Amino acid sequence: MTSTESALPVDSALPADAVRRLSEMRPGSSTSLFTSDLSVNEFLLVREAGFRPLGLVLGSSIYHVGFQMGRWTKNQELETLSQAMYHARELAMTRMEAEADLLGADGIVGVRLEIEFKEFGSDLAEFIAIGTAVKADEAHATTPGGTWRNVHGKPFTSDLSGQDFWTLLQAGYAPVGMTMGTCVYHVAHRGILQTLGSTGQNVEIPQFTEALYDARELAMSRMQAEAEQLGAEGIVGVQLLNLPHRWGGHTTEFFAIGTAVRPLREDHTIATPQLVLPLSDGR
Amino acid sequence: MTDWDGRGLPPAVAARAARYRPDGVRTSLLDVPSFVGAQSVGLRPLGEVMGCAVVHLGWKGWAGCGASWGTGRTVTSGSRSRYSGYAPYVDALRGAYDAALARLVAEAVAMRAHGVVGVRLTEQHVSGGREFLALGTAVRADTPLFLERPFVTELDGNDVAALLHAGWAPAAIVYGISVGIRHDDYRTQRQASGWSNAEVSGYTDLVQQVRHDARARFRERVAATGADGALVSRTTLHVHAQEPSDGHVDHVAEATVFGTALARFRTAPTARRTLTVLPLRRPTTDRPTTDRPTTDRTAP
Numbered sequence: 001m002t003s004t005e006s007a008l009p010v011d012s013a014l015p016a017d018a019v020r021r022l023s024e025m026r027p028g029s030s031t032s033l034f035t036s037d038l039s040v041n042e043f044l045l046v047r048e049a050g051f052r053p054l055g056l057v058l059g060s061s062i063y064h065v066g067f068q069m070g071r072w073t074k075n076q077e078l079e080t081l082s083q084a085m086y087h088a089r090e091l092a093m094t095r096m097e098a099e100a101d102l103l104g105a106d107g108i109v110g111v112r113l114e115i116e117f118k119e120f121g122s123d124l125a126e127f128i129a130i131g132t133a134v135k136a137d138e139a140h141a142t143t144p145g146g147t148w149r150n151v152h153g154k155p156f157t158s159d160l161s162g163q164d165f166w167t168l169l170q171a172g173y174a175p176v177g178m179t180m181g182t183c184v185y186h187v188a189h190r191g192i193l194q195t196l197g198s199t200g201q202n203v204e205i206p207q208f209t210e211a212l213y214d215a216r217e218l219a220m221s222r223m224q225a226e227a228e229q230l231g232a233e234g235i236v237g238v239q240l241l242n243l244p245h246r247w248g249g250h251t252t253e254f255f256a257i258g259t260a261v262r263p264l265r266e267d268h269t270i271a272t273p274q275l276v277l278p279l280s281d282g283r
Numbered sequence: 284m285t286d287w288d289g290r291g292l293p294p295a296v297a298a299r300a301a302r303y304r305p306d307g308v309r310t311s312l313l314d315v316p317s318f319v320g321a322q323s324v325g326l327r328p329l330g331e332v333m334g335c336a337v338v339h340l341g342w343k344g345w346a347g348c349g350a351s352w353g354t355g356r357t358v359t360s361g362s363r364s365r366y367s368g369y370a371p372y373v374d375a376l377r378g379a380y381d382a383a384l385a386r387l388v389a390e391a392v393a394m395r396a397h398g399v400v401g402v403r404l405t406e407q408h409v410s411g412g413r414e415f416l417a418l419g420t421a422v423r424a425d426t427p428l429f430l431e432r433p434f435v436t437e438l439d440g441n442d443v444a445a446l447l448h449a450g451w452a453p454a455a456i457v458y459g460i461s462v463g464i465r466h467d468d469y470r471t472q473r474q475a476s477g478w479s480n481a482e483v484s485g486y487t488d489l490v491q492q493v494r495h496d497a498r499a500r501f502r503e504r505v506a507a508t509g510a511d512g513a514l515v516s517r518t519t520l521h522v523h524a525q526e527p528s529d530g531h532v533d534h535v536a537e538a539t540v541f542g543t544a545l546a547r548f549r550t551a552p553t554a555r556r557t558l559t560v561l562p563l564r565r566p567t568t569d570r571p572t573t574d575r576p577t578t579d580r581t582a583p
Binding site for chain 2: 017019021025026033038043045048056058060062065066084087088095119122130167270271274275278
């Protein structure tokens with residue numbers, strides 16, 4: 001390496017230590033082996049926040065979603081389908097939580113909740129919940145209010161990224177659980193006369209607007225109700241999704257999901273972030 | 284072209300190693316941030332290294348479901364019973380990935396490298412077989428220490444740098460693969476059809492068991508390296524139906540878990556605090572937007 005290249009502060013002692021450790025590796029020497037699907041930065045931040053990853057936890061359910069016909073000209077929730085989406089997600093989440101419980105975890109971070117309709121059967125979907133079970137270090141094994149687990153004595157769940165999780169804890173909040181609300185809604189078709197009536201005009205279609213308002217309101221209020229049950233102060237990182245799945249243009253799942261949080265202390269300030277101008281785009 | 288017998292490395296590799304030595308030209312597959320990241324912890328890129336194996340997978344094992352009548356049960360390749368269906372297939376897959384990685388490592392050792400970063404491990408169908416390919420950049424630390432087996436990781440230069448700063452060393456690429464099969468019994472058929480909501484317990488059991496087995500194999504491999512843990516980079520699951528005889532349907536699921544094993548090399552890490560920064564650029568839209576693109580915006 002020439003001298004011009006080493007303008008960067010280079011810590012060459014680090015790799016030497018690492019090389020030494022790698023040369024000493026023996027099979028099965030570790031007593032507590034962890035696995036996690038966090039990225040490197042997320043993993044390091046979760047460690048810095050005082051949590052140890054225990055293992056990758058996963059729950060899955062392959063579900064046959066039933067059938068319900070919406071009335072052609074009516075705005076309505078399709079309860080059978082809403083129930084299916086609730087039930088199947090619940091099954092996946094519960095199984096994931098059970099795995100975390102077995103590991104003795106305080107919580108599960110970086111949870112992804114996914115639905116994948118399968119090619120090998122009609123109306124078959126796999127509901128998957130996957131995340132990293134974590135345990136708090138001894139130094140702060142308890143919170144000011146008691147334990148890290150939620151009011152039901154179960155590990156907390158959070159779909160926040162490792163970065164968001166770190167920031168949340170810095171700001172004096174703790175996640176209590178993922179909350180969600182779903183509503184599968186059938187938006188009415190318009191009759192031929194109504195369609196003809198607005199031909200060549202720019203007008204609002206109140207019927208459609210109202211349907212979308214109703215459906216979102218149902219999804220959001222259900223999510224809020226779940227947060228109230230967990231005794232949360234609020235919900236962060238909320239996503240409000242329209243998931244059409246495979247039900248055609250007029251039937252859509254409105255899905256609200258977020259992480260309910262509770263305060264750990266009175267003040268909620270974090271260090272003012274430094275402004276940086278990155279030399280690379282995107283990422 | 285010579286007739287290579289499959290042992291050691293193909294003759295072309297020797298030519299590459301010979302070319303690498305005299306002129307000292309260094310090549311790398313890293314992008315600029317990754318290159319700078321690697322250099323910041325004193326890892327100098329030496330050159331790109333490759334490992335490749337093309338195999339023909341002709342024998343998948345006795346692909347029966349264990350029960351063609353009555354109640355179905357899931358049989359995974361990891362169960363190692365006389366019904367462990369696809370075990371020869373899974374062994375062959377693992378063997379092919381192992382061969383590709385071993386060849387990559389052999390090239391790195393020839394360069395006296397300490398590690399290989401940014402490895403892309405891919406698999407694709409080529410005429411008459413499947414190609415398993417590992418492609419990465421060999422790096423060397425400024426230390427006279429020699430590593431019999433250099434570390435290998437899918438992580439790029441900046442991730443490796445972040446890990447080393449926090450006292451973690453990437454050790455090896457590990458993977459767990461499992462294939463399971465299950466007969467569609469009467470109960471499964473009934474649950475998977477009709478108008479009502481129902482969990483299909485047979486299929487659920489199949490994917491849960493296959494995923495579980497893949498994760499268990501992954502853990503075994505991590506433990507076998509002597510590392511302290513592993514970061515998973517990707518997990519996959521594929522399910523397909525097959526009909527060995529009329530009216531007899533089985534489902535086959537294949538699950539994989541890939542990742543990098545990590546070794547802790549310092550008991551007391553440096554008290555390096557994370558600095559909060561706010562990048563001055565357009566926010567990335569990594570969260571799904573709430574708007575569903577239902578209409579085309581093309582001009583009429």
